[in-house]
Amino acid sequence: MDTGFTVEQMRAAATDAVRAPSLHNVQPWRFRLRDGGIEVLVDQTRHLPATDPSGWGARIACGAALFNLRLALAVAGTPATVRLRPYPAEPDVVARLLPDVPRRPTPAEQALHAAIPRRFSNRAPFWPDPVPADARWRLGEAARAEQCWLELLIGVSAVAAFGEIAHSAHRVLERDPAYRAERDAWVRAEQSADGIPAASGGPQTEPQDVLPSRGFGGRNRAPGRDFEPEPLVAVLGSPGNTAVDQVVAGQALQRILLTATDLGLSASMLSQPIEVPSARDQLRLSLGRFGTPQMVMRIGYGQPGWPTPRRAVDEVVDVPVQA
Numbered sequence: 001m002d003t004g005f006t007v008e009q010m011r012a013a014a015t016d017a018v019r020a021p022s023l024h025n026v027q028p029w030r031f032r033l034r035d036g037g038i039e040v041l042v043d044q045t046r047h048l049p050a051t052d053p054s055g056w057g058a059r060i061a062c063g064a065a066l067f068n069l070r071l072a073l074a075v076a077g078t079p080a081t082v083r084l085r086p087y088p089a090e091p092d093v094v095a096r097l098l099p100d101v102p103r104r105p106t107p108a109e110q111a112l113h114a115a116i117p118r119r120f121s122n123r124a125p126f127w128p129d130p131v132p133a134d135a136r137w138r139l140g141e142a143a144r145a146e147q148c149w150l151e152l153l154i155g156v157s158a159v160a161a162f163g164e165i166a167h168s169a170h171r172v173l174e175r176d177p178a179y180r181a182e183r184d185a186w187v188r189a190e191q192s193a194d195g196i197p198a199a200s201g202g203p204q205t206e207p208q209d210v211l212p213s214r215g216f217g218g219r220n221r222a223p224g225r226d227f228e229p230e231p232l233v234a235v236l237g238s239p240g241n242t243a244v245d246q247v248v249a250g251q252a253l254q255r256i257l258l259t260a261t262d263l264g265l266s267a268s269m270l271s272q273p274i275e276v277p278s279a280r281d282q283l284r285l286s287l288g289r290f291g292t293p294q295m296v297m298r299i300g301y302g303q304p305g306w307p308t309p310r311r312a313v314d315e316v317v318d319v320p321v322q323a
């Protein structure tokens with residue numbers, strides 16, 4: 001089909017797509033070319049049964065990868081139209097992209113695309129400097145541009161109230177041996193193409209921490225190296241909580257994270273209060289917002305860090321067999 005995408009276009013865009021974040025860096029995606037369309041699929045062989053029983057996390061990750069894919073295609077001058085979950089009989093296909101009218105990329109698309117290789121989860125303490133109002137506004141705009149909302153928790157008491165919900169969700173998860181085993185199995189002491197490098201896991205949680213960290217076996221903190229006293233906590237929400245809503249939220253997540261990177265900000269994610277249904281309900285009620293919380297981010301000015309590894313693109317791309 002001469003109006004479709006080519007294998008080369010898919011492979012080039014997938015190189016950016018795989019830089020998306022995913023739970024425990026499992027990278028639960030595949031990309032394939034079918035009848036000229038690039039399709040993004042959830043890779044069920046990378047399912048996390050104890051941590052992500054419903055597949056929410058995999059759909060968020062695939063949505064984030066889809067956002068990178070859209071950006072890469074747009075910056076190459078071949079933007080795509082996107083259909084989410086195009087085949088009811090194939091729920092693992094989260095999106096299908098077809099070529100739109102070719103055009104030059106916008107400066108905003110170029111800036112976000114340039115941020116893809118620089119973004120990473122920064123779990124270390126941030127500097128205490130507050131995030132300026134115009135940057136906060138741009139983060140909210142990024143969510144709205146993807147049909148989602150971003151609620152910024154302002155002030156010590158709002159953050160402390162959220163911290164209590166997050167800590168109680170963290171304790172619920174930690175009581176489950178299967179959850180702990182799954183997390184520990186994805187921490188990597190040696191170099192690896194997936195999982196969380198021990199050096200990126202962030203420091204161990206201490207009793208005085210306002211927010212729980214996931215416990216990726218990081219190092220102990222030196223005395224006095226506390227987290228920032230007033231972190232900027234941002235809750236991303238979507239209008240509903242269907243599988244499509246979760247893919248939409250994944251795209252919004254990535255747009256927010258890339259916007260933050262472009263603004264010189266760092267971010268880490270904490271999803272314990274999203275994964276425990278009672279905590280998610282409590283969070284939703286405390287925000288008083290219509291819709292469903294899909295992710296929580298801590299955003300601020302971080303110390304330098306480095307991106308985590310990914311599997312080679314050839315491992316995640318399926319090309320049509322030539323007749």
Ligand SMILES: Cc1cc2nc3c(=O)[nH]c(=O)nc-3n(C[C@H](O)[C@H](O)[C@H](O)COP(=O)(O)O)c2cc1C
Pocket residue numbers: 019020021022023024025056057058060061119120121122123195196214268269270271272307308
């Ligand atoms: C759905 C989802 C949930 C996540 N939850 C957490 C979390 O609770 N704690 C955390 O430190 N990182 C969390 N992350 C971040 C991943 O661990 C991270 O994206 C992955 O290890 C790849 O590293 P990178 O973000 O540096 O590229 C989450 C990411 C996704 C997509």
